[in-house]
Amino acid sequence: MLPEIVDVVREVQLPLLAVLLLFGAVAKTTTGAAMSGLAVLLNERLRRPVTVASGLLEAVLAAGLLVLAGTPGGLARAGTAALFAVSVGVLLLARRRDPEAGCGCFGGLSRAPIGWRTLTRAGLLSVAALSTLGLDPTGWRVVTDPTATHAVVMGVELAVLAGVSPEPRELATRLLNREPCALRPVSRRRTMARLRSSDVWRTNRPVLLGTEPEDVWRHGCWRFLRYDGMRHGRRVDVVFAVRVGGRGRTAVRAVLVDRASGTVAASFGAVTTRPLQGPPRRLPRPRVAAKRDEAVRDAERQARGLRAAREHPAARPTGERETDTGQLA
Amino acid sequence: MSVMTGRGSDRRRFTAAVLGPDAVPEPLPLSDRVARGVVVDVTSYMLCLATTRGEERFLFERVTSFWKGDEADPTDLSPGDDAVVLCSHDGRLVAERVWAQPARATGVIVGVEGEELEIDPGHGRPRVPVVVPYRSSGRIGVRHPRLEPGYVFDAIGVWRAGAVWATRPATTQPPYPLHATPHRPPTLQYADTVSGIATWYDPVLGRSSHLDPRALANAAAYPAIDPVGHSEGCDRRTPCAPLPLLSTGATLRLRNDCTRDTTVVPVVDCAAADSWICDLCPTCGGQGAGRIASLTMTAFVALGGRLEDGCFNATVTVAQGEG
Numbered sequence: 001m002l003p004e005i006v007d008v009v010r011e012v013q014l015p016l017l018a019v020l021l022l023f024g025a026v027a028k029t030t031t032g033a034a035m036s037g038l039a040v041l042l043n044e045r046l047r048r049p050v051t052v053a054s055g056l057l058e059a060v061l062a063a064g065l066l067v068l069a070g071t072p073g074g075l076a077r078a079g080t081a082a083l084f085a086v087s088v089g090v091l092l093l094a095r096r097r098d099p100e101a102g103c104g105c106f107g108g109l110s111r112a113p114i115g116w117r118t119l120t121r122a123g124l125l126s127v128a129a130l131s132t133l134g135l136d137p138t139g140w141r142v143v144t145d146p147t148a149t150h151a152v153v154m155g156v157e158l159a160v161l162a163g164v165s166p167e168p169r170e171l172a173t174r175l176l177n178r179e180p181c182a183l184r185p186v187s188r189r190r191t192m193a194r195l196r197s198s199d200v201w202r203t204n205r206p207v208l209l210g211t212e213p214e215d216v217w218r219h220g221c222w223r224f225l226r227y228d229g230m231r232h233g234r235r236v237d238v239v240f241a242v243r244v245g246g247r248g249r250t251a252v253r254a255v256l257v258d259r260a261s262g263t264v265a266a267s268f269g270a271v272t273t274r275p276l277q278g279p280p281r282r283l284p285r286p287r288v289a290a291k292r293d294e295a296v297r298d299a300e301r302q303a304r305g306l307r308a309a310r311e312h313p314a315a316r317p318t319g320e321r322e323t324d325t326g327q328l329a
Numbered sequence: 330m331s332v333m334t335g336r337g338s339d340r341r342r343f344t345a346a347v348l349g350p351d352a353v354p355e356p357l358p359l360s361d362r363v364a365r366g367v368v369v370d371v372t373s374y375m376l377c378l379a380t381t382r383g384e385e386r387f388l389f390e391r392v393t394s395f396w397k398g399d400e401a402d403p404t405d406l407s408p409g410d411d412a413v414v415l416c417s418h419d420g421r422l423v424a425e426r427v428w429a430q431p432a433r434a435t436g437v438i439v440g441v442e443g444e445e446l447e448i449d450p451g452h453g454r455p456r457v458p459v460v461v462p463y464r465s466s467g468r469i470g471v472r473h474p475r476l477e478p479g480y481v482f483d484a485i486g487v488w489r490a491g492a493v494w495a496t497r498p499a500t501t502q503p504p505y506p507l508h509a510t511p512h513r514p515p516t517l518q519y520a521d522t523v524s525g526i527a528t529w530y531d532p533v534l535g536r537s538s539h540l541d542p543r544a545l546a547n548a549a550a551y552p553a554i555d556p557v558g559h560s561e562g563c564d565r566r567t568p569c570a571p572l573p574l575l576s577t578g579a580t581l582r583l584r585n586d587c588t589r590d591t592t593v594v595p596v597v598d599c600a601a602a603d604s605w606i607c608d609l610c611p612t613c614g615g616q617g618a619g620r621i622a623s624l625t626m627t628a629f630v631a632l633g634g635r636l637e638d639g640c641f642n643a644t645v646t647v648a649q650g651e652g
Contacts, residue, residue, distance in 0.1 A: 044506070173515075174515075177515060177517050179515055179516055179517075180516065180517075180518070180519030180571075182519050182573035182574065182649065183516060183519060183553075183571055183572070183573060183574065184574075185555070185556070185574065186557075187557070188557045188558075191557075215336065215339075215340070215558065216557055216558035217340050217344075217555070217558045217576035217577075217578060217579075218555035218557065218558065218574050218575060218576045219344050219348065219352065219353070219573075219575060219576070219579055219647075219649075220573040220574065220575070220647060220649045221573075221649055222344075222347070222348065222649075223555075223557070224340070224343060224344060224347070226339075226343060237343065239343040239346065239347060241347045241348070253347055254347075255343070255346045255347050257342075257343065257346055262342070264346050267346075267347075270347075
């Protein structure tokens, strides 16, 4: 039983190493992690070419682990072991040169300073590559012919690797803590998608004269789009405000501004801050209703209205009114 | 005087219609104490300046000081010089300080030839030739040890024969080239009020300051311009102060933390070069790092700044109008 499990553990290393190398290769060749890992030790001009070259080497080794068997396969496995062993040394040197530098193993994701986790991981992977020397099957055969034991071993090993890697933490931080909406760059396409899926857009669509905005600008969390429009025979500017963060459907406002007079003809989407009563399923009790009325009563305004009404000519007795009219005439 | 284009003021009006007038307050006019123009005549007791408002005369008193690359005398000023005048508190007639031919080169070095540098200020502005004369090379070299292409440069000097003759550094150069500048760590908390430093730039590059209305504008360039809707293209990086993204036409409430003067300025331009530099201002011992606005030369002087210092600690407020 035990020798079989050991064999499975050795076999699982092949696809695992290949996948890790491929991830590293893609990250190194596509993103610019200028000041990390090997690049710290190099001259300014050599940084980018060497990073790309190491990414390509990793891709070649990954392909070798997956498809080669026999002597060429053995070479690829030994090369992988040597690569990780050398990288331990390089990381130690880089850490001595610049304690703040990241390892750059997975491009821009590996920005955390090189610590014991990164060094342990490189060492473990080197040992894993050494353990595959002398195995018969290729990595691809292990992938296409898996057993339950393979899956369990793979799961345990992935958990161990995640434990000794700084990248999952970085990834979680990036996904969970997004920048505040006022600072977040957002593409125009995304704003347009959010605008066009909103009720405010559908309501105002008939007013618009064109489909593309005349002007687009940003104010913190809001992106504004101005369209030309025609409402009741008058030219209007239709200004939509689309919120960058927040919930999808409720975050669009609009105002219609009369072009000649500059006054706001209508506004949509702003949510009132006053508490609104729900559907009147049951009338409140008289005492409760009186209390609510009392809370919203504006004594000053009522007094003003009463005064205005009393001073109105219509409120005066008939005789006085006639005298007034006579005086005016 | 405002140089907000029709488009800018329209944007402000529409933003106010949606978010309320508090989000984009009305820009304030330039203080009466500041004038800028071309020197027509200068004597030991009076300066005659051609400005956009016509010809203006300023008297000198015992306390009046002059700057032309360094502290100077009235005799150092000559007709044809571009001059910025700060009047005394008592009245508009008496000059308190006069700067002649002030110039600034902020940007990344793109060419070096002996004493001459070529500076790219970013944002499609013309490249500025800079001369670091032997006389000030020590002073500049202390804070700009690498005068090589790719490194940033920020110095103040005087215009002479179409080039900026640098006389004093305006910042300490970062030890890495511009493209290797570290990214700003993610900001998790956002506040409407951001502290940092305000700098100045010259929208007219020292030319025709008596004709161009931009010379007397109370306005600012902003380092966090949203690229969408900014047709000129703004080659800025993420500035190190957590500034909200805005477009031209927005207005900033700005306070000089040294003098506690406040103003409201419209955003008229992209301050690409100021988003590349993350520095402190030593003038009055502030702690806020990062450039938050680049005022026009006259707006900077009106808010209590000294051109030769190059910066002051400032606080900017951009209300979101979330009502």
